[in-house]
Amino acid sequence: MGRILDTVTGFVTAPGATFTAWTLATGDSLAVRAATPASNIWLIGAWAWNQVAGVMRVRSPRLHDNVQGIRMRTPVNLVQNKIPMRLTRGAAQKLFTQDTLIVEQTGSAVGGQIETGSLLIWYDDVPGVAGRxxxxxxxxxxxxxxxxxxxxxxxxxxxxxxxxxxxxxxxxxxxxxxxxxxxxxxxxxxxxxxxxxxxxxxxxxxxxxxxxxxxxxxxxxxxxxxxxxxxxxxxxxxxxxxxxxxxxxxxxxxxxxxxxxxxxxxxxxxxxxxxxxxxxxxxxxx
Structure with a gap:
C-alpha cells in the first residue's frame, strides 16, 4: 500500500487581523492528493508560528463548514499541534481525495513579517508513492x-x-x-x-x-x-x-x-x- 505522511506548509506576510490565504511553500499544494478510492485520508496535525497572536483556519466545503472550518488560535511564539490527536485517542479530520483545502492566517501587521504554519496529512494508499x-x-x-x-x-x-x-x-x-x-x-x-x-x-x-x-x-x-x-x-x-x-x-x-x-x-x-x-x-x- 502507498502509505505516506505528507506535509503542506504555507505562510502569509503582514496579514494583521485579516484572514489571508497561505502562500504555499515551493512544491506544496492544498489539493488533497489523488488516493485509491475508498482509502482513508486524515488530517493529523496543524500548527503555526506567529509573531503576533492570531488565528489559523482550515476550511473546505467537504469539512464541517466552509466559513470557519477548523479555527485554531495561534499564540505568540508557541508552535503547538491544534488537532486533538497526539497523546490520547482524539478525533482526526477525514479529508477527501482531490478536494482543495483553504488555509488562512491572521497575525502581525508589521510590513515584511511572516506568519507560517504546516499541516500533516496521513494517506492510507496513494498510487505510485510509498513510505515505510x-x-x-x-x-x-x-x-x-x-x-x-x-x-x-x-x-x-x-x-x-x-x-x-x-x-x-x-x-x-x-x-x-x-x-x-x-x-x-x-x-x-x-x-x-x-x-x-x-x-x-x-x-x-x-x-x-x-x-x-x-x-x-x-x-x-x-x-x-x-x-x-x-x-x-x-x-x-x-x-x-x-x-x-x-x-x-x-x-x-x-x-x-x-x-x-x-x-x-x-x-x-x-x-x-x-x-x-x-x-x-x-x-x-x-
Whole structure:
C-alpha cells in the first residue's frame, strides 16, 4: 500500500487581523492528493508560528463548514499541534481525495513579517508513492538501540522550506550502522522553528514533519510514536542507513534566518523486523 505522511506548509506576510490565504511553500499544494478510492485520508496535525497572536483556519466545503472550518488560535511564539490527536485517542479530520483545502492566517501587521504554519496529512494508499512506517507495538518489540543524530540547519528569510542538509552531514556524528533500519521517533531543536522536516526515499520522497517548538521538547522528541498510538496507525517513519546521504532535513522559519541545531531521535531496529501494520476502516483510534 502507498502509505505516506505528507506535509503542506504555507505562510502569509503582514496579514494583521485579516484572514489571508497561505502562500504555499515551493512544491506544496492544498489539493488533497489523488488516493485509491475508498482509502482513508486524515488530517493529523496543524500548527503555526506567529509573531503576533492570531488565528489559523482550515476550511473546505467537504469539512464541517466552509466559513470557519477548523479555527485554531495561534499564540505568540508557541508552535503547538491544534488537532486533538497526539497523546490520547482524539478525533482526526477525514479529508477527501482531490478536494482543495483553504488555509488562512491572521497575525502581525508589521510590513515584511511572516506568519507560517504546516499541516500533516496521513494517506492510507496513494498510487505510485510509498513510505515505510511502523506502529508503536512494532517499535517496542523490535527496538535495539537509541541513536540521536545532530544536524545544523540554517533557514532562509523568504518562508517555506530551506536550509536542507543530509541527515548525516554533521561532522563527526555519522555513526549509522550499514544497511540497518532506524525508526524516526522525533527530535528537538535549540532554536525555534515552525516545522522540522525529513524527506527521502524511505518517506516516499515526501516530507514527514513535526513542530519545531523550543520549549516543549517532550512533545517533539516523542512525536511519531505519540501520533501513531493516538491514531492507531503505523505512523513512525523507518529510514535505512543505506539512504542516509539522500535523506534531507529542512526547517521552516519566518522572515529572519535561524541557525538551529536539531537532534533527531532514532531507534535502531532488529534486522528484517519492519512488517506492515493493519489499517482501521473508520476513525483512527476506534
Amino acid at each position: 512506517f511502523i506502529d508503536q507495538a512494532t517499535l517496542q518489540k523490535n527496538g535495539v538501540n537509541i541513536m540521536e543524530q545532530e544536524v545544523t540547519v540554517t533557514t532562509g528569510v523568504a518562508g517555506g522550506y530551506s536550509g536542507g542538509v543530509a541527515i548525516n552531514s554533521q561532522a563527526g556524528t555519522d555513526n549509522w550502522k550499514a544497511n540497518t533500519d532506524y525508526a524516526l521517533v522525533g527530535g528537538v531543536t535549540d532554536s525555534r522553528l515552525a516545522t522540522i522536516t525529513v524527506k527521502g526515499v524511505d518517506t516516499g520522497n515526501v516530507r514527514v514533519s513535526f513542530p519545531g517548538e523550543l520549549t516543549e521538547p517532550d512533545e517533539s522528541i516523542n512525536w511519531f510514536p505519540s501520533i501513531s498510538a493516538a491514531a492507531g496507525l503505523p505512523m513512525i517513519p523507518v529510514l535505512n542507513s543505506q539512504n542516509k546521504g539522500a535523506i534531507t532535513v529542512e526547517g521552516v522559519s519566518q522572515q529572519v534566518g535561524v541557525t538551529a541545531v536539531i537532534t533527531l531521535a532514532l531507534v535502531e531496529l532488529a534486522q528484517g523486523s519492519v512488517p506492515g501494520a493493519p489499517l482501521p476502516a473508520a476513525q483512527p483510534g476506534v
